[in-house]
Amino acid sequence: DKLGSEAYNQKLSEKRANQVRDYLIAQGIEADRLVAVGKGELVPVVDCDGVKGRKALIECLAPNRRVEIEATRSMEKGCK
Template structure:
């Protein structure tokens, strides 16, 4: 959803924006059966821990704001950044920087968890 080092709503990919609209619609349809929604931001391993934590929190906050703008109640949505702690990639250390940035793209993500009532 986000390019390398990006976090703002204006940085969302078109596919990411469309997917968030779909998710918001699904959550609104099932709102009676949902207690709360957690938005969890992640970053790749490039950069220092502090910067990655801050970046992942900003990504989570951005997605939370988009969901609220789509009509979900703000009080029901929390946002948490987890930095680079939950990597899902296995990229070699010998990759060039452009190849490493591309390989680590799946780590730059936001997860949305709807908890049932």
């Protein structure tokens, strides 16, 4: 979000995505069914332009600090 540098936010986003991926693997999801992608500042859900004060800005930007998961059906082994 706007509170960190683009490089820092990208690295943080990738770390979050990988942590969720690792958690799902630990819960029994097959690793080859998961791809972790950090989007950094590229896809915000909220825009907090005009928000005054650090605390208010942190609260406003909270929805942008998220992990999204897309579920797809797996193909059975041997299927083409």
